[in-house]
Amino acid sequence: MxxxxxxxxxxxxxxxxxxxxxxxxxxxxxxxxxxxxxxxxxxxxxxxxxxxxxxxxxxxxxxxxxxxxxxxxxxxxxxxxxxxxxxxxxxxxxxxxxxxxxxxLTYRAKIAELAFDFIKDDSVILTHSYSRVVLQTLLMAHKRKRISVFVTEARPRGMGIKTAEMLTAAGIPCSVVLDSAVAYVIEKVDFVLMGSEAVVESGGLVNAVGSNQIAIIAKAANKPFYALAESYKFHRMFPLSQYDLPSHNSRLLSFQTPSGNPRTPSGRRPSESSLAPNHTASIKITQEDIARNNPDIDYTRPDLISLVFSDVGSLTPEGVSQYLVGMFAG
Missing domain, CATH: 1.20.120.420 (translation initiation factor eif-2b, domain 1)
Incomplete structure (x- = not known):
C-alpha cells in the first residue's frame, strides 16, 4: 500500500x-x-x-x-x-x-542567464526534443537578440514538435528537422543547445534518444555542444555505454521473428523458389511497433560535450565530476 x-x-x-x-x-x-x-x-x-x-x-x-x-x-x-x-x-x-x-524552480532562470552570454546576435541554434530549461533560455534570448532555431523531430515520442510549436508561437523563426537530417543541417548551425534528463558522474549526458548522434555529428563538424542541466539532475551513475543505462532491457532493438512466412509440415521454412508470388505474406510494420523496439534515451560521452550550464555555474564535464564528489562527500 x-x-x-x-x-x-x-x-x-x-x-x-x-x-x-x-x-x-x-x-x-x-x-x-x-x-x-x-x-x-x-x-x-x-x-x-x-x-x-x-x-x-x-x-x-x-x-x-x-x-x-x-x-x-x-x-x-x-x-x-x-x-x-x-x-x-x-x-x-x-x-x-x-x-x-x-x-x-528558479534554477532554469539562472541557467538561462548563464547561457545567454554564449548566444550571439543572429545565432542559428540546433536543439533536440523538448526541454523546459532550453525553452526558457531560447525565449529569454529572443527578447534581446535575433535567433533562429532548428528543432529535431525527436522520435519516437516526437517531442521536438511541441518545442517547435511553442517557439513559433513566441515569434522565433523555427524549422523542424528530421532526426535523419541532422548531418545535412549541421553546417548551418552555430552551436547545439541540449537539455538533459541527467548528467552523470563522468560528466556525460543522459537525454532523449538521438542526443548522442547529434553530439557525434557536432563534434565532427567542429560545432560547440552545450548541455543545460539543473544541479538536481546531477547523478552518481557511471555508465560506460548505452547498455549500462537502467532503462535498457533485452527487448530493445531485438530481432523480431517473422510471423507471415509459411512453413512446411516439418516446421522448416520452404525455399524461396518454391513459394509462388501469391503466397508471399504481407508484412506491415507500424510506428508503434518501431517505438516499442527502440530506446527512449541514450548516453552521450563527456568528450563530446563542450560545457554544461547549470545553476551552480558553467562547468566542463570534469567539473561535474568534481562537483558531485564535493556534494556527496558531506
Whole structure:
C-alpha cells in the first residue's frame, strides 16, 4: 500500500508542467515523510530508501527520479540540526524539502542567464526534443537578440514538435528537422543547445534518444555542444555505454521473428523458389511497433560535450565530476 501511495503521489505531482521528474520525486518523498509514523531517524531513512526503490521499480525510465531521490536522501542524512525532539526534526525536514523544490524552480532562470552570454546576435541554434530549461533560455534570448532555431523531430515520442510549436508561437523563426537530417543541417548551425534528463558522474549526458548522434555529428563538424542541466539532475551513475543505462532491457532493438512466412509440415521454412508470388505474406510494420523496439534515451560521452550550464555555474564535464564528489562527500 505504501508503494502504491508513493507512486500515486509522484504521478500526481508530474501533472504540474513546471515539475521535472527529480523534483516530483523529491516532493513525493516529502509527502511520504508527512504520512510516516517512524519514531527514529534510522526508521525514517529506511522508509525513504524503500519508497525511492519502489518509485524506481515502477518507472520505465528511473534515471531522473533516481537523481532526485539520491539527492534528497543524502540531504536528510547530512542535515545539521539542534531540534529538541524527533518530531520537531521531521517537521523541519519536511519544510526544507518543500522549500528546496520551490527554490529549485528558479534554477532554469539562472541557467538561462548563464547561457545567454554564449548566444550571439543572429545565432542559428540546433536543439533536440523538448526541454523546459532550453525553452526558457531560447525565449529569454529572443527578447534581446535575433535567433533562429532548428528543432529535431525527436522520435519516437516526437517531442521536438511541441518545442517547435511553442517557439513559433513566441515569434522565433523555427524549422523542424528530421532526426535523419541532422548531418545535412549541421553546417548551418552555430552551436547545439541540449537539455538533459541527467548528467552523470563522468560528466556525460543522459537525454532523449538521438542526443548522442547529434553530439557525434557536432563534434565532427567542429560545432560547440552545450548541455543545460539543473544541479538536481546531477547523478552518481557511471555508465560506460548505452547498455549500462537502467532503462535498457533485452527487448530493445531485438530481432523480431517473422510471423507471415509459411512453413512446411516439418516446421522448416520452404525455399524461396518454391513459394509462388501469391503466397508471399504481407508484412506491415507500424510506428508503434518501431517505438516499442527502440530506446527512449541514450548516453552521450563527456568528450563530446563542450560545457554544461547549470545553476551552480558553467562547468566542463570534469567539473561535474568534481562537483558531485564535493556534494556527496558531506
Amino acid at each position: 505504501a508503494d502504491l501511495q508513493i507512486y500515486e503521489s509522484y504521478q500526481r505531482l508530474l501533472q504540474n508542467e513546471d515539475l521535472s521528474t527529480p523534483l516530483a520525486a523529491i516532493l513525493a518523498l516529502t509527502e511520504m515523510m508527512e504520512r510516516s509514523t517512524a519514531g527514529t531517524m534510522f526508521e525514517l531513512l529506511n522508509e525513504l530508501k524503500g519508497s525511492a526503490e519502489a518509485l524506481s521499480r515502477q518507472s520505465p525510465n528511473p534515471i531522473g527520479l533516481n537523481a532526485g531521490c539520491e539527492l534528497f536522501i543524502e540531504f536528510i542524512t547530512l542535515f545539521p540540526h539542534d531540534a529538541a525532539s524527533f518530531s520537531e526534526l521531521k517537521t523541519e525536514l519536511i519544510r526544507q524539502g518543500q522549500q528546496y523544490a520551490k527554490q529549485a
